[in-house]
Amino acid sequence: MKVVAALLAAAVVLVAVELGMGAWGFGETKTVNPCTARSPSTGDGLDGALQRIVLDGLNGAACELHTTREELVLSLRPSSGQKVKWDSATIERAVRAGLVRAIDAAERRGDVPSFLAPLLREAAQHAPVKFLINGGSRLTDILGSLFP
């Protein structure tokens, strides 16, 4: 009977250890308020600056649409299964406005060279979204070698 009692005590200890390791909240999805969120550092140089602009832009757009950054990104792809709450024109307008505000902020911080800010602003306002995604990575390829 002593062995059985020891087994029962060990099982209780295991459950206590799990709770101590944060089991209760494990797997909960923590949503971040996009209106107050600060984008994490995703890298250095021009690549890091461009990524921060995109992330800040998405946060700005999500804040305007009263949603989360992730929900907004997923709603750009109907096949993701995410319910689209807005029409494509509303999303595009919010994303472009968010990007422009993020570029303004990056210019004020000195994260992007002053000659590049107007070009980026122009691209954010008028370029097709697909071009922004593919072009973004190519642009850093080219500019990254010039401004490491």
Next chain:
Amino acid sequence: MRLTLPFATAVALAAAVAVAFSDSSIVVLALPELYFHFKTSIVGVSWVITAYNLVVALGALALIPLVGRFPRAEAASGLVLFLGASLGCGLAWSLPALFTFRCLQGAGAALLLAGSLPILSALTGSAKRGTALWTAAGAVGVAVGPALGGVLTELFDWRAIFFAQAPVAALGIAATIHRHVRTLPERKTSRRGPLTANAALVFLFGAIVGALFLAVLLIVTAWQFTPITGALVVSALPLAGLVTSRLSRSLSVAEGVVSGAVLLAAGLVALALLPESSAAYAVPALAFCGAGFGLAVPPLTRASVDEQDLGRSATLSVGARHIGLVLGLLAIAPVLASTVSTAGEQATTNATKTILDARLPLTKKVPIALAIRDEFDRAQDGAIPDLAKPFEDAGAGDDERVRTAEDQLLTAVRAPLTRSFRPGFAIAALFGAAAALPLLLLRRRRTA
């Protein structure tokens, strides 16, 4: 122990009994493969197990008035049906065909399990030894089934699980029709004890099928372990059960059942409260489940099987176990299907957040994001997304940053999926705790 012909015959028949019991759970590690092969749902695939257990339960209950008269004929006809249906399952061309053969397998198993205990008692020379062998075969079958199924699925495929059963059934037929087999006359009795023990068996088997079904799906589908690795993790359950089943001999029925039920419930609570998607916590939790099962089943079998009325009481005990298995699956599978669906959406959101925030250059981040998008699209067609491949293609082997991003993504995706198993494990834990109730109530009534 000297190897005599009756003993060898008894072992061959016990092996067939173990296979019939193992069929309740042997397909568990093959469920993910069946899920994708037949493009079905979680509830749909759970019926591959439920159909078998339901027919065994109903068949056993229907056989109660008939058993004990012709045990050799019952066992032999059951084994022939079981053998044919096993081959049919292995050759099944569609899910309805597999369900049909699983039902026939269940009918054969019900006949075999109803007739086998009197034969084993005759072969071993006493009802006590026969019951001990029958109990051991049942416990080993239920507990080892998933691991065995996992190994066969990975080495060959899910069909091998059913083909492998045919030779054991054939040996069982040879053992049953052997001239050494002479069954003992039986008396029909009516005791209250078996009813209480059978009620406890219902809950205990409901809990154990929950532990096996959920743990295997979690480990193989959500954590993406291979079936053999999954089998190794799940083996903690039968191994612990084998150790504690010896311990149960020194305990009274009430002590064994109550402590076993509490330990099984505690193990299931530990599985419900996993703090990370890791075998480091799942293995001890499964070991506690197995330890509880091992403590409770032998005394419950002794209490449920009446030596004066072997055939009838054993058939009722078989029916109780399989009713428990069916109830467990019917309660857990729909809950899991609902929670996993929600967790899938959370996993997608988490994956999006992880990729957006990953510390990777755009030249790596954009191709990885696009490849993961394609993997998720493939998953919607019924395949498990291979989330590691986009990172391997982006140089995870040489680039520490890509490797870190991969680890973060896998953790972010697995966490909500692991959490989604929590309600299922909690229901199974309630079944486990409820197994102690019939004995506690009976004790209270006796002391009152």
